[in-house]
Amino acid sequence: MGRPVLIEKIGIPGIRDFAVYRAHGGYSLAEKTLKKMTPAEVNREVTKSGLRGRGGAGFPTGLKWSFLDRKTDKPKYLVCNADESEPGTFKDRYLMEHLPHLLIEGLIISSFALGVKTCYIYVRGEFKYIIGILKKAVDEAYQQKFLGENILGTSFSLDIFLHPGGGAYICGEETAMLESLEGKKGNPRIKPPFPAYKGLYDCPTVVNNVETLAAVVPIIGMGGDAYAKIGIGKSTGTKLISACGNINKPGVYEIELGLPVEDFIFSEEYCGGIKNGKRLKAVIPGGSSVPVLPAGLILRTLKGEQRLMTYESLEEGGFDSGTMLGSGGFIVYDEDACMVRNTWNFTRFYRHESCGQCSPCREGTAWMEPVLRRIEQGEGKYSDIDLLVNIADKIEGNTICPFGDAAAWPVSSAIRHFRHEFEFHIEHPEIVKNPDHGSLIQYPVSSIQYR
Amino acid sequence: MNYECRMSGLINHKLYNREKKTIEFSAETLKRIREIIKHYPAERKKSALLPVLHIAQQELGGYLSVDVMDYVAFLLEIQSIEVYEVATFYTMFLLEPAGKYVIEVCQTGPCALCGGERILDHLENVLGIKNGETTSDGLFTLKTVECLGSCGTAPVMQVNTEFYESMTHEKIDQIIEDFKNKGNQQPSETRWADLF
Ligand SMILES: Cc1cc2nc3c(=O)[nH]c(=O)nc-3n(C[C@H](O)[C@H](O)[C@H](O)COP(=O)(O)O)c2cc1C
Ligand code: SF4
Ligand code: FES
Numbered sequence: 131m132g133r134p135v136l137i138e139k140i141g142i143p144g145i146r147d148f149a150v151y152r153a154h155g156g157y158s159l160a161e162k163t164l165k166k167m168t169p170a171e172v173n174r175e176v177t178k179s180g181l182r183g184r185g186g187a188g189f190p191t192g193l194k195w196s197f198l199d200r201k202t203d204k205p206k207y208l209v210c211n212a213d214e215s216e217p218g219t220f221k222d223r224y225l226m227e228h229l230p231h232l233l234i235e236g237l238i239i240s241s242f243a244l245g246v247k248t249c250y251i252y253v254r255g256e257f258k259y260i261i262g263i264l265k266k267a268v269d270e271a272y273q274q275k276f277l278g279e280n281i282l283g284t285s286f287s288l289d290i291f292l293h294p295g296g297g298a299y300i301c302g303e304e305t306a307m308l309e310s311l312e313g314k315k316g317n318p319r320i321k322p323p324f325p326a327y328k329g330l331y332d333c334p335t336v337v338n339n340v341e342t343l344a345a346v347v348p349i350i351g352m353g354g355d356a357y358a359k360i361g362i363g364k365s366t367g368t369k370l371i372s373a374c375g376n377i378n379k380p381g382v383y384e385i386e387l388g389l390p391v392e393d394f395i396f397s398e399e400y401c402g403g404i405k406n407g408k409r410l411k412a413v414i415p416g417g418s419s420v421p422v423l424p425a426g427l428i429l430r431t432l433k434g435e436q437r438l439m440t441y442e443s444l445e446e447g448g449f450d451s452g453t454m455l456g457s458g459g460f461i462v463y464d465e466d467a468c469m470v471r472n473t474w475n476f477t478r479f480y481r482h483e484s485c486g487q488c489s490p491c492r493e494g495t496a497w498m499e500p501v502l503r504r505i506e507q508g509e510g511k512y513s514d515i516d517l518l519v520n521i522a523d524k525i526e527g528n529t530i531c532p533f534g535d536a537a538a539w540p541v542s543s544a545i546r547h548f549r550h551e552f553e554f555h556i557e558h559p560e561i562v563k564n565p566d567h568g569s570l571i572q573y574p575v576s577s578i579q580y581r
Numbered sequence: 582m583n584y585e586c587r588m589s590g591l592i593n594h595k596l597y598n599r600e601k602k603t604i605e606f607s608a609e610t611l612k613r614i615r616e617i618i619k620h621y622p623a624e625r626k627k628s629a630l631l632p633v634l635h636i637a638q639q640e641l642g643g644y645l646s647v648d649v650m651d652y653v654a655f656l657l658e659i660q661s662i663e664v665y666e667v668a669t670f671y672t673m674f675l676l677e678p679a680g681k682y683v684i685e686v687c688q689t690g691p692c693a694l695c696g697g698e699r700i701l702d703h704l705e706n707v708l709g710i711k712n713g714e715t716t717s718d719g720l721f722t723l724k725t726v727e728c729l730g731s732c733g734t735a736p737v738m739q740v741n742t743e744f745y746e747s748m749t750h751e752k753i754d755q756i757i758e759d760f761k762n763k764g765n766q767q768p769s770e771t772r773w774a775d776l777f
Contacts, residue, residue: 205622217689217728255635255673256729258742261776291620292777296631296671299727313630313663315670331625372733374691380733418690418728459732461691475690479727565698 178354180366185339218459365440378402416456419536421543508559
């Protein structure tokens, strides 16, 4: 892709400072919005842009904003989701670390559109130094009258407050986040009522991801129509992808939605191919919660079409042969990776992070984890594989929040696509007892090569 | 878990005493906490719980003792149990005394894929303790944590919430050596109280 749209200012020295950001045109769109636009006009541009939530679910942002109860005389809140805990995802951290003022500008424009006077940025506690960077930026914005009472002499007032998490993945789920903001355990709420009606302190609330709210800035800059021209179909605009695993160039990349997955993995501009000249085995493209796909299926769909980095293309084939764009946490596995060990690892994660509120999730994750561990350690039975599928099926769709699905999908997809590895573990306990067995076993790996 | 609290509120707060030991934030920190409470609606003081617990852990002994939690409950005018349940839910809060340097090694998928497990083994060897333990000199506590949002620079660990990325065995040896040399010097850390 050509020029970045969202993080175009990222290379500018000192861009973290207000003065530098301002000197490079920063905050001019907030100024334009507050002085020349109405909230309805901002909403219209965001709707036209086709922007979809960048936190994982991909819900259209304009539509979400339109649900906000605007008739009430209660205060309305905007909560910026900076909890970023989905394994494989580190894009929001990158954005906040380098362009804190871009996020604040996005929050000003979005709050204006939503009629919000108080905005909280909920940052995971482990990102303490990011909180420091944001704190400095927020203080600067107050000093420069971009926050506070009557911003730039207009009638619009806005406060932004920082709120730390305490180390709990589940607080990334929006209603758990609201509970956490209220000083409670992060137990997700039963929906409905949705936060748009009853959110923080029972008031109408919008929760959006960091990247979503920052993307509002270029949308206002170029106009919703122009933004919608970037990308393909309903996957408009650009997306930050955080790439990690066995690749030559891990990092955060802004891509135009529609980029072929193959180009993203193998081209020098992005991941730069698989490390140490190994072959590609599998990819989890959207954070640990989305289904894993083997090399063949991540590069091409079952129909033989080239797989693209779009919501639709990655979902092509449904659960049988597709996956999801999710949060854009792109995890790449080479031929030496053990998919059983990886599945066990993630299930251990979900077991640890389950909030414990509903039995299918609490008991299901606590059941799958030891079963996976014993298979991985060469102590499993054939029936364990079906047992896992069965437990995962019973969790899926039966829980208060989507965490249950997120815990089930990695297991069912790994067994669907890598059953031979699970069987190998059962058949060859002596080999898999070696913790480095991944590189000892020659599993079949797709031979697809980059053009 | 009862404590005397005839007067409530920060301004009138009464010296809180248990085990004959006074637990109290400095006047300066109390002033900061009063400002943090104002970030939330007046009847929603409890919202300040997570920020105040981070401050308490840092400034009142390095972990959240029952006394510290009771004191926080008193400041925010909530029941002690409301603090206990939050402090036990979130993994960043330590409920027992820990070493001066709390080393937290990420164990989640992407880090494990890039050698995170061996980083933990190496730390266990170098420090002579197992995951979850504290060295006898009270300098180091070793813990495992889940994804720290830094998977592109795996394997990753944190020491007192500071990131150490792309870890190797050599880097670990160096870091541990440096900390040992600093000995009893208080680690220089950003104060939570200054972050909100
Ligand atoms: C278990 C779980 C964890 C989540 N973690 C995050 C997260 O760390 N960051 C985030 O932005 N959204 C996360 N989400 C999605 C949020 O619930 C919510 O959909 C999102 O913040 C909405 O913002 P968006 O529409 O801008 O994407 C998570 C959802 C679930 C179910
Ligand atoms: S699905 Fe899991 S995380 Fe979500 S509410 Fe139920 S127990 Fe909690
Ligand atoms: S897996 Fe270790 S930082 Fe993400």
